[in-house]
Amino acid sequence: MLDWLVQNTWILWLVLVLGLAAVETLTLDLFFLMLATGALAGLVGALAGASFFIQVVLFCVVSLLMVLLVRPVALRHLKSGSAEQLSNIDRLIGEQALALEPVTGVTGTVKIGGDTWTARTSDGSSLPAGSRATVSRIDGATAVVVGTQQAESGPIIPS
Template sequence: MDWFRDNMWATWLIIATAFGVLELLSMDLILIMLAGGALVGMVVALVTGSVAVQILAALAAALALLVFLRPGMVHRLHAGPTLAVGAEALIGKRAFVLEALTHTAPGRVKIGGDVWTAQPFDEDDQIAEGTSVEVVTIKGATAYVVRSRTEGV
């Protein structure tokens, strides 16, 4: 026991390592925060010999990590990428008008490699064949499009 008191920095390092290894089993990001607190206790042990100060610093650091760092990390780990599939994935894509589009007479556009029935998103717009457009929304099997902002550039 004298060795632990004489080498408090090593004791804190052993505690931090134990918490780190146990974290690998739990994967809750709680024990790794406690390991961070133990590392702070180790640093304080290198500076001062007061065990009370070391314990307070370790507890304060662990609590701060649990309260401020862990929630953001858990959120990032559990939030996956947003995946757009099907017609949803076509919104915002550039298309090429194959047949002229009006609100009363739908035409055809080529989006990627697929040909879709399309209408102008704006009711008053008429889009000529060969125009570059962007998909705004898709309802059923009809794509609603607007002229590309980069048209003519």
């Protein structure tokens, strides 16, 4: 069995490539993708008939170069999107919110873009129901807001 494995190291590299690619799909950090590329270099070395030592050196060198040179550029490119490309929580920052009930430094409820969120003020101040606020950040499932206007006149009718 060991002799067969030594003669067919390409299978080990193929399993490593697929395993690292699978882990990358869970983490989405581009780190394991760089290691999978290094394992692919080891696979190519194995298919070319290189010794196991050369295969390991190929894996290490290609992985190191990918992590140090390609990954930072790729991450910078992915994070340099415009406001239209923002998604989920990033899109809410800077949006206007309407206080549905008084918002304090501890608790409250606001409406942001048609959705109701638990909220608190960033400086511990209090916002009355009906006042406008701006979302400064999202902390877990709580919108942290800063007041922008006094309470509106008339009743609040949430839609």
